[in-house]
Amino acid sequence: MMSGNGKQGKILVIGGGISGITAAVEAAEAGQEVVLVEKRTYLGGRVAQMNEYFPKLCPPSCGLEINLRRFKTSPRIRWLTLSQVEKIAGGPGNYHVTIKRNPRFVNDKCTACGACAEVCPVERPDEYNFDLGFTKAAYLPYEMAYPSQFAIDSAVCPGTECGKCVDACEYGAIDLDMKPETIEVDANAIVWATGWDPYDATDVAGLGFGTYKNVINNMMMERYASVDGPTGGKIQRPSDQKGIESVVFVQCAGSRDDNYLKHCSGVCCMGSLKQARYVREQYPEADIYVFYIDIRAPGRFEDFFVATKNDEKFHLIKGKVAKITEDSNGDLEVVAEDTLSGKQVKQTVNLVVLATGLVPANGGAVQIEGELQRDEHGFLTIEQSMGGVFAAGCAKRPTDVATCVRDATGVVAKALYFCGE
Numbered sequence: 001m002m003s004g005n006g007k008q009g010k011i012l013v014i015g016g017g018i019s020g021i022t023a024a025v026e027a028a029e030a031g032q033e034v035v036l037v038e039k040r041t042y043l044g045g046r047v048a049q050m051n052e053y054f055p056k057l058c059p060p061s062c063g064l065e066i067n068l069r070r071f072k073t074s075p076r077i078r079w080l081t082l083s084q085v086e087k088i089a090g091g092p093g094n095y096h097v098t099i100k101r102n103p104r105f106v107n108d109k110c111t112a113c114g115a116c117a118e119v120c121p122v123e124r125p126d127e128y129n130f131d132l133g134f135t136k137a138a139y140l141p142y143e144m145a146y147p148s149q150f151a152i153d154s155a156v157c158p159g160t161e162c163g164k165c166v167d168a169c170e171y172g173a174i175d176l177d178m179k180p181e182t183i184e185v186d187a188n189a190i191v192w193a194t195g196w197d198p199y200d201a202t203d204v205a206g207l208g209f210g211t212y213k214n215v216i217n218n219m220m221m222e223r224y225a226s227v228d229g230p231t232g233g234k235i236q237r238p239s240d241q242k243g244i245e246s247v248v249f250v251q252c253a254g255s256r257d258d259n260y261l262k263h264c265s266g267v268c269c270m271g272s273l274k275q276a277r278y279v280r281e282q283y284p285e286a287d288i289y290v291f292y293i294d295i296r297a298p299g300r301f302e303d304f305f306v307a308t309k310n311d312e313k314f315h316l317i318k319g320k321v322a323k324i325t326e327d328s329n330g331d332l333e334v335v336a337e338d339t340l341s342g343k344q345v346k347q348t349v350n351l352v353v354l355a356t357g358l359v360p361a362n363g364g365a366v367q368i369e370g371e372l373q374r375d376e377h378g379f380l381t382i383e384q385s386m387g388g389v390f391a392a393g394c395a396k397r398p399t400d401v402a403t404c405v406r407d408a409t410g411v412v413a414k415a416l417y418f419c420g421e
């Protein structure tokens with residue numbers, strides 16, 4: 001199917017998470033050429049960092065895989081990793097876009113055999129695992145990454161001075177002389193699908209994030225629970241690798257608070273309920289406490305909430321956490337006011353998980369004719385005044401994967417109007 005007027009155009013998609021991948025495949029299957037620009041070394045966005053999806057609790061690789069299969073086999077999609085848009089000129093139906101692609105230092109001959117990492121003498125914090133471990137400077141972003149290719153982190157690699165990876169690679173896949181490239185693309189319409197970053201709770205008074213090792217955030221919890229995570233899937237205390245007898249989930253950690261993050265991210269309650277199930281699976285006897293303002297599990301998610309709540313060692317406490325302190329054993333005391341009883345509650349546990357919210361990802365320093373319009377929380381507004389520019393998924397508002405997929409599909413239908421003469 002071609003666009004409304006039957007002509008073929010080109011759509012630029014910025015961001016290669018589930019929203020961007022969906023936009024790309026929908027546009028391509030509607031007959032358009034697509035260029036997708038992703039700043040990381042791999043496609044999949046935040047979903048690729050999840051252990052399981054609520055509500056079905058299947059691995060995210062399933063959902064991603066379906067769309068990635070359509071993506072990989074489409075002759076109309078061109079994608080660039082390690083790339084960001086620098087400039088957008090022109091107007092609706094006729095944009096001219098300048099993209100900067102940073103070097104991967106590994107070419108398409110890479111078979112992901114790992115010989116380069118074996119000999120690489122340098123380590124770097126593993127950002128895929130939220131710095132909960134290290135990789136070599138020559139690294140595969142994660143086991144199921146697409147593209148399945150190593151990359152070399154130039155921030156720590158000594159380059160040709162070392163060159164051990166070049167000698168170790170029998171496929172000639174490493175090129176330490178790769179340089180940044182500038183790529184020019186013409187596009188009729190642009191879809192921003194730049195997604196979200198986890199809110200940094202370091203500054204939230206009293207919660208101890210960044211100070212106490214056993215206070216982690218919800219994305220770290222996803223990585224702990226994942227088989228390809230830093231502990232091979234075992235949920236444990238960061239300070240001493242001990243198992244969990246009790247855990248507190250702190251809802252709205254910084255969120256819905258005028259001092260920090262005003263908005264509700266909409267998915268953190270379901271995220272914690274899902275993670276309570278991860279804990280229960282590994283620790284049948286653990287006490288699980290959830291401190292909350294309101295539990296937001298709307299519509300079809302209500303069933304998931306009710307089923308989780310039926311667990312007799314799952315305790316809900318309606319109250320905002322005021323203070324967390326860690327003792328010399330690494331145990332944490334969580335203090336809150338139970339707003340239903342009016343009494344102060346103190347709970348000592350092994351691990352605290354902060355349900356931190358979603359903030360709009362930094363879109364990079366793009367020069368653009370006309371401002372991108374954002375709401376008071378920094379998310380892109382639904383319709384941009386520059387016709388032909390659209391936002392999709394969590395770039396627009398925090399939401400779950402199914403909503404992102406529907407949204408990206410709808411946005412492409414609008415973008416098609418600008419394709420062709």
Ligand SMILES: Cc1cc2nc3c(=O)[nH]c(=O)nc-3n(C[C@H](O)[C@H](O)[C@H](O)COP(=O)(O)OP(=O)(O)OC[C@H]3O[C@@H](n4cnc5c(N)ncnc54)[C@H](O)[C@@H]3O)c2cc1C
Pocket residue numbers: 014015016017018019020037038039040043044045046047050052053054055083084085193194195196197218219222267268271274356357358361362363364392393394395399400401402404
């Ligand atoms: C703890 C937690 C658990 C969750 N669990 C679930 C769950 O179980 N089920 C569910 O449905 N939802 C869940 N969610 C929500 C889910 O993560 C989001 O719905 C999903 O990530 C949104 O996808 P997206 O593509 O819009 O954004 P993202 O996943 O953030 O993808 C955006 C992509 O754009 C790229 N990008 C950003 N800026 C630029 C730029 N300037 N240039 C180029 N590329 C750029 C990023 O690198 C990224 O690849 C959870 C959220 C949290 C916080």
